[in-house]
Amino acid sequence: MGRLVMKFGGTSVADLDRIRNVARHVKREVEAGHQVAVVVSAMAGKTDELVGYVEDASPDYDRAEYDMVVSSGEQVTSGLLAIVLQEMGVPARSWCGWQVPIRTTGMHAAARISAIPPENLLKSWDEGRVNVIAGFQGISPEGRITTLGRGGSDTSAVAVAAALNARCDIYTDVDGVYTTDPRIVSKARRIERISYEEMLELASLGAKVLQTRSVELAMVHKVPLRVRSSFDAPDSPLQVMEDGRGPGTLVCDEDEVMEEQVVTGIAYSRDEAQVAVRRVKDKPGIAASIFGPLAEAGISVDMIVQNVSTDGFANITFTVPRKELRRAVEVLEREKINIGFEGLDTADNVAKVSIVGIGMRSHAGVAAKMFRTLSEKGVNIEAITTSEIKVSVLIDEAWLELAIRALHSAYGLDAA
Amino acid sequence: MGRLVMKFGGTSVADLDRIRNVARHVKREVEAGHQVAVVVSAMAGKTDELVGYVEDASPDYDRAEYDMVVSSGEQVTSGLLAIVLQEMGVPARSWCGWQVPIRTTGMHAAARISAIPPENLLKSWDEGRVNVIAGFQGISPEGRITTLGRGGSDTSAVAVAAALNARCDIYTDVDGVYTTDPRIVSKARRIERISYEEMLELASLGAKVLQTRSVELAMVHKVPLRVRSSFDAPDSPLQVMEDGRGPGTLVCDEDEVMEEQVVTGIAYSRDEAQVAVRRVKDKPGIAASIFGPLAEAGISVDMIVQNVSTDGFANITFTVPRKELRRAVEVLEREKINIGFEGLDTADNVAKVSIVGIGMRSHAGVAAKMFRTLSEKGVNIEAITTSEIKVSVLIDEAWLELAIRALHSAYGLDAA
Numbered sequence: 167m168g169r170l171v172m173k174f175g176g177t178s179v180a181d182l183d184r185i186r187n188v189a190r191h192v193k194r195e196v197e198a199g200h201q202v203a204v205v206v207s208a209m210a211g212k213t214d215e216l217v218g219y220v221e222d223a224s225p226d227y228d229r230a231e232y233d234m235v236v237s238s239g240e241q242v243t244s245g246l247l248a249i250v251l252q253e254m255g256v257p258a259r260s261w262c263g264w265q266v267p268i269r270t271t272g273m274h275a276a277a278r279i280s281a282i283p284p285e286n287l288l289k290s291w292d293e294g295r296v297n298v299i300a301g302f303q304g305i306s307p308e309g310r311i312t313t314l315g316r317g318g319s320d321t322s323a324v325a326v327a328a329a330l331n332a333r334c335d336i337y338t339d340v341d342g343v344y345t346t347d348p349r350i351v352s353k354a355r356r357i358e359r360i361s362y363e364e365m366l367e368l369a370s371l372g373a374k375v376l377q378t379r380s381v382e383l384a385m386v387h388k389v390p391l392r393v394r395s396s397f398d399a400p401d402s403p404l405q406v407m408e409d410g411r412g413p414g415t416l417v418c419d420e421d422e423v424m425e426e427q428v429v430t431g432i433a434y435s436r437d438e439a440q441v442a443v444r445r446v447k448d449k450p451g452i453a454a455s456i457f458g459p460l461a462e463a464g465i466s467v468d469m470i471v472q473n474v475s476t477d478g479f480a481n482i483t484f485t486v487p488r489k490e491l492r493r494a495v496e497v498l499e500r501e502k503i504n505i506g507f508e509g510l511d512t513a514d515n516v517a518k519v520s521i522v523g524i525g526m527r528s529h530a531g532v533a534a535k536m537f538r539t540l541s542e543k544g545v546n547i548e549a550i551t552t553s554e555i556k557v558s559v560l561i562d563e564a565w566l567e568l569a570i571r572a573l574h575s576a577y578g579l580d581a582a
Numbered sequence: 583m584g585r586l587v588m589k590f591g592g593t594s595v596a597d598l599d600r601i602r603n604v605a606r607h608v609k610r611e612v613e614a615g616h617q618v619a620v621v622v623s624a625m626a627g628k629t630d631e632l633v634g635y636v637e638d639a640s641p642d643y644d645r646a647e648y649d650m651v652v653s654s655g656e657q658v659t660s661g662l663l664a665i666v667l668q669e670m671g672v673p674a675r676s677w678c679g680w681q682v683p684i685r686t687t688g689m690h691a692a693a694r695i696s697a698i699p700p701e702n703l704l705k706s707w708d709e710g711r712v713n714v715i716a717g718f719q720g721i722s723p724e725g726r727i728t729t730l731g732r733g734g735s736d737t738s739a740v741a742v743a744a745a746l747n748a749r750c751d752i753y754t755d756v757d758g759v760y761t762t763d764p765r766i767v768s769k770a771r772r773i774e775r776i777s778y779e780e781m782l783e784l785a786s787l788g789a790k791v792l793q794t795r796s797v798e799l800a801m802v803h804k805v806p807l808r809v810r811s812s813f814d815a816p817d818s819p820l821q822v823m824e825d826g827r828g829p830g831t832l833v834c835d836e837d838e839v840m841e842e843q844v845v846t847g848i849a850y851s852r853d854e855a856q857v858a859v860r861r862v863k864d865k866p867g868i869a870a871s872i873f874g875p876l877a878e879a880g881i882s883v884d885m886i887v888q889n890v891s892t893d894g895f896a897n898i899t900f901t902v903p904r905k906e907l908r909r910a911v912e913v914l915e916r917e918k919i920n921i922g923f924e925g926l927d928t929a930d931n932v933a934k935v936s937i938v939g940i941g942m943r944s945h946a947g948v949a950a951k952m953f954r955t956l957s958e959k960g961v962n963i964e965a966i967t968t969s970e971i972k973v974s975v976l977i978d979e980a981w982l983e984l985a986i987r988a989l990h991s992a993y994g995l996d997a998a
Contacts, residue, residue, distance in 0.1 A: 182638050216658065222598050223662050224669035231668075234661035234676050238654035242632065245650035246639045252647075253640035260650050264680070265725060309681060 169332035173323035178396035190400030208239025229274035240300035263303035270304035277312035282329035320380035328387035337396035342415035372435035428525035439491035445508035585748035589739035594812035606816030624655025645690035656716035679719035686720035693728035698745035736796035744803035753812035758831035788851035844941035861924035
């Protein structure tokens, strides 16, 4: 018996049959004695339809009006789920973001949650109801509807859990977080427990199972977060135990991750492109002259490598998101005189592979093993970045699957 | 220059091209110097889609959740119209019912507007914006979304006009109110001006151009109401003049209707069925024993005729909406012992024809002319009801078109 927030994404509520399946999951938890709040996304495809209308109305649309239109999708799902729950004999009511209220900043289409006063939801719980909350949306200080940006429903769910001092189960179309993408490595294993820090790295490095912001929020507020499948039979005995064992993957404090691996997971991203700025003067301020204009243009730069030659010139190489490559080149060409480079080389056939694990902090040689493994397979490394708990390398995209499989095996992640 | 509320129904905002057409109508009025509020319905078909979801979710749905789901349709249209107006250089913002706020009773799916504080809309006007308001919806005393029932957007528009002390133009798919249905009488004429009272009778007797409640509200608050076509070219010179002349039909105070006809319009309804209760005791309380149970069952009874025979028995005949006929018979059969009738006869091939005109008050013989005209055509009258400004007769549905044409001609309504 406890407080529980359950979050269901768009594919889990794609039609009324699936909404009924969601309701059975909710009913099971209510019957187990939990106080339940449910956060729902729009029915799959609805948000795209609504965004399509907005973009058709004007390419240069007002984001406040975008929020007005697009937030309606979650509103529909929350009402329908409340009706289906009532039909199953489970008292329930729906809540729009403004009704809860989920207070956000006024940055329309990309708002951040600032506060969730829990009184209304707690009162509704006291009255014995399941609270069904429209995800992805809130209300600005000016009283207008805001949205949190794509995938924001995960963030809504974690924020609601934090406000209610509840744990949070994220139901999705996979049955947990895997050591790597099972479509690439058939021996990928489901991870039983993973620390917030590792999950944050995996999410930001390309694993799509959770929104980065929702993991951050869970970490800050210490919300126990479980990723599990909405396609499990709702009445299956896949219950969460008192000790935290259960279906899916538990994202939790490092202390609670019992069996610590050196490397917990391997993430990858094909969304990479490389730019090499050839023969710039190796002098103070040269990096600023390149990365300042890119930052102003809103282009995020990731891995940076600088090779200094002996004649006072340097080559600076970095990566940008693949769809920003053309714009990055435009910005640099415009700044060519200021920067003073000889030429630009670009490549969009690169990919990033990252190993992540809190065990790296206490184990030496983890990165060296990565480089050796790739070298043995003849994979050339274009660039490297590291943090306390991750190592990322940039490689030719053609070698991506090969590299992931080799690393998965080398770090002992393969399923028996 | 003045304050104007413009209302556009579902077919007028069915897709983005039509929404752009609506925006051009709005822009024309803004450029003429008006302060404009626009009330919009959901895009045609959307409300049916949403109602379909709700009914699929549960045949016995919670009406508060119905409102949550169904109100989203108008929310989408209001956001889209605001974007399109901005794109055309007309400053605009959208409003949900709860944002205005449009305060209503808590009777979900059939709420009534209780108050519209005008401050927010006036402030937005002062800032130079067009207010685009989602019709059909409001907020209950409990802070939940309500809807006003089908066709409620007309009512929203009139209520907003009353709150803002504005006139109200209802844009629809016809170019005004006609003397009768032009599909039946090709010589039907558009009425230039009609009094609230006459419009109210026509609307409640079957003319579908305006919601009865919206006319009531306009009458009480003396809101000048114009019915006009949204398919007119938006830049046509069909302007409303200072003296009230203009396109469509003006619904206004009786005093302002200049050329008074004896009969202004002819309405009809095929939605009628007749029940005859045969041989009941002619004693006090007999009517109550029949109509009490029907009222409790929510069946509205219209035309009632009682024929008393000399032997102390009577036949009581009345009409009900055609789709309620079966239920009415069930109720009466259940009460057979209490009522004490010999048998029931029913007919669902009846129709009601009504003549309406404030001139009847001061002209004698109007009803007599109706009966004579129908008699000359061999049309038998089953029942009659009258009010100060209307006469309705029940006839065999087969004679309906014939009767309407004959009356239209007899009262001098045919176009030259």
